[in-house]
Structures are given as C-alpha cells and as structure tokens.
Amino acid sequence: MVSLRSQEWYAGQDRDGYIHRAWMRRGLPVDAFDGEKPHIAIANTASDLTPCNLHLNEVASSVRDGILEAGGVPLNLPVVSLGETLVRPTAMLWRNMAAMAMEEMFRANPIDGLVLLGGCDKTIPSLLMAAASVDLPAVVVPGGPALTxxxxxxxxxxxxxxxxxxxxxxxxxxxxxxxxxxxxxMLRSKGHCNTMGTASTMAVVAEALGMTIPGVAGTPAPDARLLATSHATGKLIIEMVREDRRPSEILTKAAFHNAIVAVAGVGGSTNAVVHLLALAGRLGVDLTLADFDEIGQRIPLLANLQPSGTHLMDDLFRAGGVLAVLAQLKDQLRPEAITVTGKPLVDYLGDRPIYDDDVIKPVTEPVLEDAGIAVLRGNLAPNGAIIKPSAASPELLTHRGPAVVFHSIEDLHARLDDEDLVITPDSIMVLQGCGPRGYPGMPEVGNMPLPQKLLRQGVRDMVRISDARMSGTAYGTVVLHVSPESAAGGPLGLVRDGDLISLDVPNRTLVLEVSDEELAARAAAPADSSTAAPTRGWEKLYVDHVMQADTGADLDFLVGSSGAKVGRESH
Incomplete structure (x- = not known):
C-alpha cells in the first residue's frame, strides 16, 4: 500500500503529531492514527438552502458505513453548497469560489481520499474542479433526480x-x-430536477468521465439502490487510495471525449460546455469548443427526455439508465478511458438491454440525428457561441432577421411587454451585458421570455442571442455563450436595433450583416455604463480575473492543478 498522506500530520512523537492526534481523538479509535487506515473526507454539499441536496446527509451515512467496512476513517466535510434556485445574482458567480474553497480545504486537511457528494447544478462541477486541482483519489456520488x-x-x-x-x-x-x-x-420527492437539466447532465458527465461507480448516474434520489451504491462507493475509495488511483489518471482527453458523446446522446445541458472546459483547464487537458462540435455533431440523440423530448429521469432509469444509452453509442466511445474502478468504461456496457424504446431509442431509430451541441462562429462570435439543436425549432435553425436589442436584463424586463415595442416573429432578440464579466456571473437568462403580444398570436419560439447561459431545463432556438462577451468588448455589444443577423446552424455560422468599418465606428463610442464594476469582495476578484465562456469561465489564476502538497508546515 502507498504511504498515507494523513501520516504527515499524525505520525511521530513530536509536539505537532501530539496536537493533531489529541484534537482528533474525540470519537476516533486509537488505531485511526497507525498509518494503516486511510482518512477519507466525505465532501458534502448538503444544505437546507440547496433543496435539491437536502438528502445528501443520508447518502453520506451510507458512504461512511462503506468506508468503515473497508477499514478506513470517514470524515464528514461540509463544503460550499450552491442552491441554483435561490442564490443571487446567479449560482454561476460562485462556482469558481466554491471550487477554490473546496480545493484549499482538501489540500489543507489530513485526508487521503475524497468522496464527492453533489446534485444541484454547480455542486458536481465545483467538486470535480477542486478534486482535479488537488489530485487526491476521488469518486463522485450524484444525489439523483426527484420522482415525477x-x-x-x-x-x-x-x-x-x-x-x-x-x-x-x-x-x-x-x-x-x-x-x-x-x-x-412540481417536486414531489427528494432530489434534483427530473428533466435532463444541468443537474442530471452533470451526473451523466461524471459517469461518462469515469468518476462514478458505473451505473449510478440517474438513480432517483429516493431509490434504495442509491444508498447501496453509496455504501459501495465508501468501500471503493479505500481501494483507490491503496492503489493510488487519482483523477489525473482518469480524467484524460479520452474521458472528455466520452463525456461529450454522452451529453449529445442524452440531450444534455449547454452548461456542460463551460463546466467541462473549466475542468479540463484544471487538468491541463487540451479541450476546446471545436472538440464539442467535432465529436458531438455525429452523435444521435437517443434519450427521449425533456426538454429535448417527452419523458423524465425516472423513466430513463427504468428504461435501462445511462449505461443503456452509452451501450448504443459504444462505437463512438474511446475504449482506453478508465473509471474509478480501474476498468475501462466500455467494459461496463456489453449488450445492455433497453426496456422501453420510447424512452431510450436504439441507435438505428434516434430521436434526432447529429444531436451534439453546435458551435457557431462568425463576426458576431469570433471566439464561438453555442446552440442546442435538439431543443430548438428546426425551422429556425436557418434564419435571417432584424435585431431587437436589449442592453441588460433590466432593460429586457422593462420593455419586453411594451405594446409599442417594434418586434415580429421574424425578429432576432439580442441580449447584451450578461456574460461572465458583464452581469457578473453569466446568468441563465439566455432563453428570454417572448413578448406578450407575440405570445397572444400563438408564437412560442424565436431566435434569441446573448452572452448569457440558459437553464439545462430550458428550450428554444437560443444562441448562448457568445464570446467575447459584450462587456469584454465583443461584437455583441455593438449590435443595434434593425441590424440584420444571419443564423445558419447547419453551416455553423452566426453573422452580423454590418460592415467592418461601421463596427469600428461603433466600437469607438463610449462604453455601456451598465457593465458591472464591483469595488470589493468576491465580485471584484471574479470580474478582474474571470475568463471568457469559450475557455470555461474559470479564473485565470486557477488554471492548472497545484497537487496535494501543503505549501508550509504547521505550528
């Protein structure tokens, strides 16, 4: 067995060892410090203010039992938790802070391995980013969706x-x-959103990356099998520590390839793009927007789930689960990518049956061909923008129309239902000032509500373009993550009412039909005063250092991992 990192704190007869052991003896047995028992932090995002994660304390108890059974020392470690529906101005503002705080706690404490408990949208991404940065053996337990x-x-x-x-x-x-x-x-049980929103998507991503016990993603939160797998995860992390199986060994470029395939196959959230890019940045994996397009565009949509389809997450689970979807896509997966068990993901696929082919379509009869997230480029998005074709109206995927511009989310709310607003179903709604830096935090407002006067006419979708994100539960012909954002001097901020915009998803273009000379003249005008300019605290640190959406919107000084070594000795 490898030497345990925790022994750097607990070994020896000097004053430091005495202090570390004495203060931890309250509840721990004498042999907890003998160098034979791995100390495992259960990184727990349970919080009364993160309602989708309320049940994770129960999950943690099952993990604890598994750790004890396998001869380890379980240690509950509450970490920053972000409730998507409650946190203002947007939970995304705090993802990097949560990841940074988790990373520092993982590194600072005498732990040998990690079990990561997440569910709500930003909790699994922040846990993975932190674990990748510190590179201690780690495994994810997704909290699971609510029942319908x-x-x-x-x-x-x-x-x-x-x-x-x-x-x-x-x-x-x-x-x-x-x-x-x-x-x-709307929610009748414990668990996160029951659609293929961001929470479910990130559970699928964690499994496709190899960071869960295969088969757990999508297990409904109230299902007894979630607790059984949690117990097994507690046992597994002891094996991972003893074999020194770390995230850097699992989270390879091949693993990211498999995650992109999985997102396309299940119709996953566009938010997976910024989270995977940020995670790759922590690992030094060369992942770009181009990879999402090149890998994802040939992958069919097989999971007939809202918002791209009709069914819900507990239907997916009874129909065969995530592994049944991936089994249909096995030929598209990279076989060398391993999981936390040490075995390749593809080894768990075999001839997985589909028990309801209206929920999980066979690869020969998909819900949609070429369902991957599309990356658009052009003079309106020099560094890229994205759209989810499976959630869009097919007839709008190629569209040309005049812009109706809203300079901020407040401007949108103030004027949207003005009967004098000049807008038609052919117009293209443009929202500025909602990118990583501009809002700040890149809120989920890209799926702008439609004007009331058009809704009364029966209109239910229009082309919408912004530097914002949208909820993974949302739908519509919505172009997102335009980069550079308007607050960073991107062309999106130069769009004016009436400008013609051409969207061509099949050819991956997004073009503002305005001359370079005119755009240069507009760029010379005074900057929009609505751009965020915080003067203190986390918001200032964030605005000063956040990168653009096309690289994952992480902070520039957090790119790359620092490992598990503590910088200085204590006492």
Whole structure:
C-alpha cells in the first residue's frame, strides 16, 4: 500500500503529531492514527438552502458505513453548497469560489481520499474542479433526480414546465391561479430536477468521465439502490487510495471525449460546455469548443427526455439508465478511458438491454440525428457561441432577421411587454451585458421570455442571442455563450436595433450583416455604463480575473492543478 498522506500530520512523537492526534481523538479509535487506515473526507454539499441536496446527509451515512467496512476513517466535510434556485445574482458567480474553497480545504486537511457528494447544478462541477486541482483519489456520488410529480393528471418536468406554464399564463391560455396550484406538484420527492437539466447532465458527465461507480448516474434520489451504491462507493475509495488511483489518471482527453458523446446522446445541458472546459483547464487537458462540435455533431440523440423530448429521469432509469444509452453509442466511445474502478468504461456496457424504446431509442431509430451541441462562429462570435439543436425549432435553425436589442436584463424586463415595442416573429432578440464579466456571473437568462403580444398570436419560439447561459431545463432556438462577451468588448455589444443577423446552424455560422468599418465606428463610442464594476469582495476578484465562456469561465489564476502538497508546515 502507498504511504498515507494523513501520516504527515499524525505520525511521530513530536509536539505537532501530539496536537493533531489529541484534537482528533474525540470519537476516533486509537488505531485511526497507525498509518494503516486511510482518512477519507466525505465532501458534502448538503444544505437546507440547496433543496435539491437536502438528502445528501443520508447518502453520506451510507458512504461512511462503506468506508468503515473497508477499514478506513470517514470524515464528514461540509463544503460550499450552491442552491441554483435561490442564490443571487446567479449560482454561476460562485462556482469558481466554491471550487477554490473546496480545493484549499482538501489540500489543507489530513485526508487521503475524497468522496464527492453533489446534485444541484454547480455542486458536481465545483467538486470535480477542486478534486482535479488537488489530485487526491476521488469518486463522485450524484444525489439523483426527484420522482415525477403530476398536475391534473399530467407529469411535470422540473424547470421545463415552469417555462411552458409561465408563458401560457402570459399568453392568456392559463390562469395565474392554476399556475400557482401546479407549484406544489412540481417536486414531489427528494432530489434534483427530473428533466435532463444541468443537474442530471452533470451526473451523466461524471459517469461518462469515469468518476462514478458505473451505473449510478440517474438513480432517483429516493431509490434504495442509491444508498447501496453509496455504501459501495465508501468501500471503493479505500481501494483507490491503496492503489493510488487519482483523477489525473482518469480524467484524460479520452474521458472528455466520452463525456461529450454522452451529453449529445442524452440531450444534455449547454452548461456542460463551460463546466467541462473549466475542468479540463484544471487538468491541463487540451479541450476546446471545436472538440464539442467535432465529436458531438455525429452523435444521435437517443434519450427521449425533456426538454429535448417527452419523458423524465425516472423513466430513463427504468428504461435501462445511462449505461443503456452509452451501450448504443459504444462505437463512438474511446475504449482506453478508465473509471474509478480501474476498468475501462466500455467494459461496463456489453449488450445492455433497453426496456422501453420510447424512452431510450436504439441507435438505428434516434430521436434526432447529429444531436451534439453546435458551435457557431462568425463576426458576431469570433471566439464561438453555442446552440442546442435538439431543443430548438428546426425551422429556425436557418434564419435571417432584424435585431431587437436589449442592453441588460433590466432593460429586457422593462420593455419586453411594451405594446409599442417594434418586434415580429421574424425578429432576432439580442441580449447584451450578461456574460461572465458583464452581469457578473453569466446568468441563465439566455432563453428570454417572448413578448406578450407575440405570445397572444400563438408564437412560442424565436431566435434569441446573448452572452448569457440558459437553464439545462430550458428550450428554444437560443444562441448562448457568445464570446467575447459584450462587456469584454465583443461584437455583441455593438449590435443595434434593425441590424440584420444571419443564423445558419447547419453551416455553423452566426453573422452580423454590418460592415467592418461601421463596427469600428461603433466600437469607438463610449462604453455601456451598465457593465458591472464591483469595488470589493468576491465580485471584484471574479470580474478582474474571470475568463471568457469559450475557455470555461474559470479564473485565470486557477488554471492548472497545484497537487496535494501543503505549501508550509504547521505550528
């Protein structure tokens, strides 16, 4: 067995060893410090203010039992938790902070391995970024989706149906009271969103990257099998420590290839792009936007799940789960990529059956061909922008129309339903000032609500373009992550009402039909005063150092890993 890192704290008869052992003896047995038992931190994002992760304390108990059974020392380590639905101004503002705080706690403490408990959107990405940076043996347990709720006999998709129902109210086809009544049915159990939103997507990504026990992603939060797998994970992390199996060995370029294939196959969230790019940056893996397009565009959509399809996450689980989807795509996966078990991911696929082919389509009859996230380029997005074709209206994937520009989210809210707003179904809605630096934090506002007067006419989708993100539960012909963002001097900030914009997803172009000379003249005008300019605290650090969406919106000084070595000795 490899020498245990925790012994750097606990070994020896000097004063430091005495202090470290004495203060930790409250509850730990004498042999906890003998150098034979790995000390495992259970990095726990359970929080009453992260409602999707409330049950992770129960999951942690099962992990603890597995660690004890395998001869380890389990240590609960509460870490920063980000509740997607509650945190203002946007949880994405705090992803890098959470990852940085976790990394420092993992490095600073006497631990030999990590079990990472996440669920809600930013928790799994921040845990993975931190674990990759410190490179201690680590394994993820995703918290799992909620069971399907119903309203008036109809299943409800978390998030996706919020967007649909709220637009129905604004269109006058649903009453405000009915909308409120549906609220109590939206989530009927513990767990995160039951659609293929960002939370479910990042669980799938963690599994496709090889960072979970294969087969756990998508297990519903109330399902007893989640606790059984959590127990098994507690046992596995002891093996990983003893064999020194680290994230850097698992999270290779091949693993990222497999994650991109998985995102396309399940119709995953566009947010996976910024999270995977940021994670790759922590590892020094050469991953770019071009990889998402080159790998993903030939992958069919097989999971018929909201928002790209009709079913929900507990349907996916009963139909065969994530591994059944990946088994259909086995020929597209890189076989050399290993998992936390030490075995290749492809070894777990075999001839996985599909138990409901309306939920998981066979590769010969996909929901959609070429379902990967598309990367667009042109003079409006020199460094790229993305769109999710599987959630868009096919007839709008090639479209040319005049811009209707909103300079900020506040401007959008103020003018959207003005009856005098000059806008038609052919217009292209453009939102500025919502990128990583401009908002700050790159909020999920890219799927702008449509003007009420158009909703009354029956319009339910329009082309929308921004430097923002959108919820993985959202849908529509929405161009996102335009880079550089407007606040960083990107061309998006130069768009004016009436400018013609051409979107051509099949040819991967996004063009502002304005001459270079005119754009140069506009660029010389005074900067938009709505750009964020914080003067202190995390927001200032973030705005000063955040990178653009095309590289993952991490902080520039966090790129690259620092390893597990503590910089200076204590005491």
């Amino acid at each position: 709720g119903t309203f008036k006999g109809r299943p409800l998709g978390c998030g996706t149906d919020v967007w649909r129902l709220s637009e129905d109210v604004r269109a006058g086809v649903m009453s405000a009271q009915e909308f409120t009544d549906s609220e109590s049915a």
